[in-house]
Amino acid sequence: MAATSSRGLVRMLVYGILTFVFYWGLVTYSEEISHLSLTTPDTCVVAQGPETGVYHKPEAEACQAKGGTMQDGNWMHVLAPIVIAFVISFSHGAFTGLFWEVVGLKAKK
Amino acid sequence: MELVQFIPLDINNALLLIVVGFVGGMVSGFIGSGGAFVLTPAMMSLGVPGIVAVASNMCHKFPKALVGTIKRHKYGQVDLKLGLIMGVFAEAGVLTGKHFMSGIKHDFGAVGTDLYVSVIFIVTLAIVGTYVLKDYRKLKAGGGESTEVPKLARWVQSVHIPGTMVWSEGAKAHISLVFIAPVAFATGMLAATIAVGGFIGVPAMIYLFGLPAIMASATELMIAFVMGLGGTIFYALEGVVDVRLAMLILLGSLFGVQLGAIGTTYVKDYQVKLVMATIMLIALFSRFFYIPGYLSKLGLIEAMDEGTLKMLKLGGDIVLGIALVLGAVIVLTSLIKGIREHKASQIPSPGVGMQD
Numbered sequence: 001m002a003a004t005s006s007r008g009l010v011r012m013l014v015y016g017i018l019t020f021v022f023y024w025g026l027v028t029y030s031e032e033i034s035h036l037s038l039t040t041p042d043t044c045v046v047a048q049g050p051e052t053g054v055y056h057k058p059e060a061e062a063c064q065a066k067g068g069t070m071q072d073g074n075w076m077h078v079l080a081p082i083v084i085a086f087v088i089s090f091s092h093g094a095f096t097g098l099f100w101e102v103v104g105l106k107a108k109k
Numbered sequence: 110m111e112l113v114q115f116i117p118l119d120i121n122n123a124l125l126l127i128v129v130g131f132v133g134g135m136v137s138g139f140i141g142s143g144g145a146f147v148l149t150p151a152m153m154s155l156g157v158p159g160i161v162a163v164a165s166n167m168c169h170k171f172p173k174a175l176v177g178t179i180k181r182h183k184y185g186q187v188d189l190k191l192g193l194i195m196g197v198f199a200e201a202g203v204l205t206g207k208h209f210m211s212g213i214k215h216d217f218g219a220v221g222t223d224l225y226v227s228v229i230f231i232v233t234l235a236i237v238g239t240y241v242l243k244d245y246r247k248l249k250a251g252g253g254e255s256t257e258v259p260k261l262a263r264w265v266q267s268v269h270i271p272g273t274m275v276w277s278e279g280a281k282a283h284i285s286l287v288f289i290a291p292v293a294f295a296t297g298m299l300a301a302t303i304a305v306g307g308f309i310g311v312p313a314m315i316y317l318f319g320l321p322a323i324m325a326s327a328t329e330l331m332i333a334f335v336m337g338l339g340g341t342i343f344y345a346l347e348g349v350v351d352v353r354l355a356m357l358i359l360l361g362s363l364f365g366v367q368l369g370a371i372g373t374t375y376v377k378d379y380q381v382k383l384v385m386a387t388i389m390l391i392a393l394f395s396r397f398f399y400i401p402g403y404l405s406k407l408g409l410i411e412a413m414d415e416g417t418l419k420m421l422k423l424g425g426d427i428v429l430g431i432a433l434v435l436g437a438v439i440v441l442t443s444l445i446k447g448i449r450e451h452k453a454s455q456i457p458s459p460g461v462g463m464q465d
Contacts, residue, residue: 014307023360030118030353037115040348044110055110056348062110078345081168081352085341088356089172089363096363105371 005102012102013093023089032079040077044068111218112407113353116156121275125155126357129433134362138369139443140385144232145170145304147392147433148358149226153399154426158219161225164344166304169355169362171337173374177330186327188279194286195293195328199306202297203336210301214422217407223401227396229302237308238389245382279314279324282315288317289448292333300336301343307333335424372440376445384439391432398425 003067026033035052039045044055044063063070100106116122129151137144145166152162181187213221258266258280266282273286292313292381300306307329314325344350398421405413 023356026353026356028120033353034115034351037345037350037352038113038348040345043263043348052113053114056113058110058158064368073348078342081345081355082338082341084352085172085355085359086166086252089176089359089458090365092359093173093176096367099364100367100371 008098008102012095012098013024013099015091019088019092019095022091026084026088033084036077036080039071039073040075041073043071045071110378111214112131113161113219113348115316115353116359118353122155125259125358126152126354126362130358130361132361132433132437133358134401135369135372135440136365136384136388136433137362138351139372139440140365140381141434142222142367142386142411144362144366146230146389147309147429147436148362149304150230150265150396150429152358153223153434154395154422154429157351157354158349159222159224160214160219160347161184161349161354163302163304164340164347164350165354166298166358167337167340168350168352169359170304171334171341172365173359174330174334174337175362178327178334179205181330182325184327186324187380188318188324188328188332189279189331190275191277191279191284191289191314191318191320192328192331193335194275194289195296195310198290198293198298199297199310199336200307202294203304204343205294205338206298206301207340207347209298211347220403220406224285224400224407226303227400227403229299231393232307233299233303233305233397234389234393238261238386238393240312241382241389242386245379248379248382258319259316260359261316265317266319267373269384277318277320278327279320280318282319283420284318292317296332297336300333301340306336325410351400368444369440372444375451376443380443385417392429395425395428395432398422398428408441 035054038054038056042054042058042059044066046053046055046066046068049071053066053068055066055068058068058070060070129148133144133148133151136147148164148169149159149166152165153159156424157165178187178192178403210225213225216305217224221266243354257393262280265288266280266284268285268288270285270287274283274284275289276282296306296310296313299309307326310329310332311322311325314320314328315322320328341350401410401413402418404410405418
């Protein structure tokens, strides 16, 4: 019994650390991830001070007037949210399941 | 050209998203439905445009739906064939719904999608909330859930159109695609509009196709996975999926959903229905506060001053906050009370202990 619960605790910690690392990456590379998503379709990218404005449905003339650059979209960027969602859901799902188990909260039988 | 912006991920927004995800997850685990009906408006209250809120919600839901489908398939609760067929037609609905939403965004901007999502929310929650409230009254009066196949479902199962019949393991009957296709299509349309398709799919599978409630909700998870994955791809191609939002919501909701699901085992069925109806109707009410602002920004009514708009938004945020806090308090108190009562009932009396 004790061996089972300590194994559960170790697994919870492993998944917990893994989940923490994924979330750390998500927050650290937040700007890059956003930019990847926003630039999946064709865009007009305009530097606005320290920030970057991304315009969808770009028109060459309007983009030029704003001093922006026309950028071709890349459908492969679609994979980014899907892979991130799958990986984090798997790791975080396993962690929370084990967390409530270790805490001892169970459904009434 | 349309400027598209995701909200900045500062500490305040991140914490709010996690808390909203936790409460939304807890409520959804408790009432057994997707929590998007509180998550989508809550995200919009944080300043996320309607189209981004819906797209990101679909992205946060599909991996959860996949895990749920696999788990419940092990218990034999998923009608795989029906789920797959409905998933295909639902995907067509998602594509159409997304196309419609993109059209609104193109013609009226992000505020147009805010108004569209809010109106569909109000209509859907009013219908479903009222129905759930009726169900609560029936259950409380001792009516109980009927195990008989509903009359309408018996008629649907009796309609035989050659070349269109599909065997449903859940209903133990043949059902024509003539009925399946429009139901699934509408489910997908609603999912692409407010990120909650189950409000159509689940009752239709129970009352129209004759599936037991437990199989209908499990099969809906499979449809939700197909719709969620497809919706995420379609919306991601438009560049409006904010996966950071989706994952922060998920961070809280995965803790909450399991807590809520455990909570249901300690309460009566009718209590769950009452919680569901109350939260739905309060969430619906909160949307009314935002609509004048959307109409004003779109120029459909006389322009309102900034102060009034801020006050209205604050009013909406407070009402939605009440719905979330109320949901959290009910689930947690039910859980604590239920566990105490359960533990008390487990302690044997001295006499009984001696006999053992």
